Amino acid sequence: MTQTANARTYTPAEAAAESGFSIDTLRYYEREGLLAPISRTPGGRRTYSAGDLDWLGLVRCLRDTGMPIADLKQYAELCLDATTMDERLALLEVHHQRVQEQVDLLVAQQEKLREKIRWYLANGATRAEQERAAGRE
Incomplete structure (x- = not known):
């Protein structure tokens, strides 16, 4: 510094x-x-x-x-002009929506994983057996 x-x-x-x-x-x-x-x-x-x-x-x-870099470049360019607040907001809102869709997909996939883990535990698997099978003793 x-x-x-x-x-x-x-x-x-x-x-x-x-x-x-x-x-x-x-x-x-x-x-x-x-x-x-x-x-x-x-x-x-x-x-x-x-x-x-x-x-x-x-x-x-x-x-x-x-x-994407192309969107980031567009955003950076828009930031150079104080009159482009609406365009910047629109770009960020579109990106926010894409991020939300990714989050929703990950949450749904995580729930599927939880269901599978619960199934294994309900059908005789123990955490110790799972760890041993995964080589994490």
């Missing part, structure tokens, strides 16, 4: 650690326009601000929930 005019900044390694992205991914995101151009020191080294890390937190959330 460095201090510049009382504003905390982060090295690429610190930004990578904070965001969970690799340094290469940070560079890629900058190149692709998913990040605003990153400030540089007089020596040319990238330096990330707290705002950059906040943005990367949102990018992490969107990527972890399956937002």
